[in-house]
Amino acid sequence: MLLTICRYLALVYAVGLAIGEAVINSMQPHWQYAPLWMIDYIIVAYLLVGFWATRRGRYVPVLMSAYALSTGVLWMVYFLNHDPETPAELRNKGPLIYLIGLVFAVSIFGLIGTTIVWLRGERVEKVI
Numbered sequence: 001m002l003l004t005i006c007r008y009l010a011l012v013y014a015v016g017l018a019i020g021e022a023v024i025n026s027m028q029p030h031w032q033y034a035p036l037w038m039i040d041y042i043i044v045a046y047l048l049v050g051f052w053a054t055r056r057g058r059y060v061p062v063l064m065s066a067y068a069l070s071t072g073v074l075w076m077v078y079f080l081n082h083d084p085e086t087p088a089e090l091r092n093k094g095p096l097i098y099l100i101g102l103v104f105a106v107s108i109f110g111l112i113g114t115t116i117v118w119l120r121g122e123r124v125e126k127v128i
Helices: 002-027 034-053 060-080 095-127
Strands: none
Touching (some): 002 060, 002 095, 034 060, 060 095
């Protein structure tokens, strides 16, 4: 059950991240520095691969590592916005910072959830 939740959360998150990144970049006069938006699309692809790979309950570390990458990137993005030394014009404002926080929480939940699933599977294999 937990793996199913984590899988479909990854699917919704990946689609939402792809759409959100495209919308944010199209609203600006020019796209951000390439590595800053490319990592988001790498996360999208990685989450989709993780969703597909875990469809039979196997290869959980693929989805777990996709969530780990997402959590690490969002850790930097979220806390950079709260760094007192970051200039105000570089910080995300309004609803965007709340969306970043929400997606950060989703990534943490997915990472913890898939880790629990993987550890439970490891115990079952060792007992048998």
